[in-house]
Amino acid sequence: MTWNTSVDQAERGSAGAPTTATAPTTPTAPSLLTQPRVCSVARALEVVGERWSLLVIREVTFGVRRFDAIQAATGAPRAVLTERLAGLVRAGVLERVTYxxxxxxxxxxxxxxxAGRELAPVLSALRQWGDRHLAGEDGPPATFTHAxxxxxxxxxxxxxAGHVIENTREISRKAGPPVTS
Amino acid sequence: MTWNTSVDQAERGSAGAPTTATAPTTPTAPSLLTQPRVCSVARALEVVGERWSLLVIREVTFGVRRFDAIQAATGAPRAVLTERLAGLVRAGVLERVTYxxxxxxxxxxxxxxxAGRELAPVLSALRQWGDRHLAGEDGPPATFTHAxxxxxxxxxxxxxAGHVIENTREISRKAGPPVTS
DNA sequence: CTTCTGAGTTCGATCTACGAACCTAGATGA
DNA sequence: TCATCTAGGTTCGTAGATCGAACTCAGAAG
Incomplete structure (x- = not known):
């Protein structure tokens, strides 16, 4: 079975000030989901979605590998950091080695x-969004270049097939739990 | 000023069983950071890093736009959902309109x-990682294709310049706060 | 024998999340 | 007119997570 639900369709009318849509955009339908939607986004967030987790991974990606240094660079409370590191090791994202x-x-x-290294696109995507929408006056705090x-x-x-997709409207969702309105 | 710190260098030796590095990998140095590192990743996570936020954005991306439907699809407690939606509206990721x-x-x-639409790569990167590392036996719960x-x-x-970067080792970090060991 | 350092633990005070029940205003039906 | 339904929240008490500061412990250095 295939639900081919266009992602991110219908953004019309998102301009005016006292925001009011004049056309009905959401067909009335009973919710078809009796359970929360399980998807890989949710599963990934169970591993890296807790507070500090992604900042820890950011630091390890930078080569910051020791407890105290990670603590200083992230600002996470030590007890929380202990727990996050253990969780990331358990999840197979980090490994704890002696040296x-x-x-x-x-x-x-x-x-x-x-597996942890493959989280790089997640960090890059967040960084890119933050650079674009939350950077201070002096631009992004760091930049990354192709070596x-x-x-x-x-x-x-x-x-x-090699096509670059500029607009999310070009992405279709195939299969998976139904989208409810 | 430019710190050209190779990201993700030195993964050698991450193979054996009772994981022990034989070579010194981390030069001893005092922590140079007196403050937690501020970067766009951290700033982005302040907006979308709380529990449920990205799942809410996932649903709105799918076209699920009403409170009760978002609640059913994410499973977030109603009070928390109220707060997240308000936060995302305040942050300029969502807008609340009448219809x-x-x-x-x-x-x-x-x-x-x-701005909210530009979070799509974050969701895609998480989904991709979850598909690869956390999918159940029957594969990913949903797939996305180029329309x-x-x-x-x-x-x-x-x-x-148009080069596809397969390996994070090809990415250099330029400028930004120093990396401490 | 004392000090230093890295890597955590422990502790009490908040803060946040949780699920269930409750509330309110507009539409609907008898 | 009165009760009911629905969407979109609030309220509430409990349970768990987070916070910063202080403490611990083991190995190395002096």
Whole structure:
């Protein structure tokens, strides 16, 4: 079965001031969902959606790997950080390994697993949105460039046939639980 | 000033079982951050990082716009949903507009603003990660395709010179607060 | 033997989330 | 006229999460 529900259709009329839609936009229908929708977005948020989780991953991505350094860079309370790190290790996003510098005692550090590394587009997408909509007067606090050519990096939708998708209206949803109005 | 810190370097040695790094990977240095790092990721998470926020945006993206329908689809407690919707409206991600169906009373609905629509890559990146790492036995609960050609849609890093970036090691960080170890 | 440091724990005070029940105004029906 | 239904919230008491500050503990250095 296939519900081909156009994502993000019908944004007409979103201009005026005392915002009032003049045309009926939402057909009346009983809710078909008796359970909350389960989707990969929800599942992913169970892993990385808690407060501090993505900031921790941001730091580890930057190469900040020790507890105290992650704590300082994120500002997370230590007890919460302990819990988040343990959760991310349990989820397979980070791994906790010992390391020893010459002439120093054994310490712990946290590293991204391959699965953790694949969260990079999530961070990039958030950063891109924040840069665009929440940056201060002096522009984005940091910029990211392609090491090969020096050009700025961004994330974008593409299809597997190689088309770049500029507008979310070009994306269709196939299968999955019904969309209710 | 430019710190050109390679993102995601040094993943060597992340293979063995009783995970122990044999080489020193983290040069000892005092933390240079006296304040938590401010970046666009953190700023974006202040807007969409609370529990339920992104699921609400997911639903509105699907065209689910009424309070009760969003509540049913996300499973968020009503009081929390009220607060999230108000926060997202305040942040300029959603707008709350009245609409009237023929012969029916006035109702409210929530719509994405242009800024809200630009969160689509965040949702897609989360979905993609969840599909890859958390999908159940029967595969992803929903799939998304390019309306033009029918091919599956994904998000990826590209640079503005047009290169597709397959590996996060190809991304450099320029400027911004120092990375501490 | 004392101090230092990294990596957490513990603690009491908030803060937030939770589910269930309740409220209100417009439409509908008897 | 009166009761009922519905959409879109509020209210409430409880339970769990978060906060910052202080404390702990083990290994290394002096």
């Amino acid at each position: 020893r510098e010459a002439g120093s005692r054994t310490r712990w550090e946290y590293r991204l697993t391959p 090969g050519c020096g050009a700025p990096v961004r994330v974008q939708h593409v299809c597997e | 009237r169906e023929a012969g029916s009373r006035t109702r409210w609905e929530y719509r994405l603003t242009p 033009g050609c029918g091919a599956p849609v994904r998000v990826q890093h590209v640079c503005e």
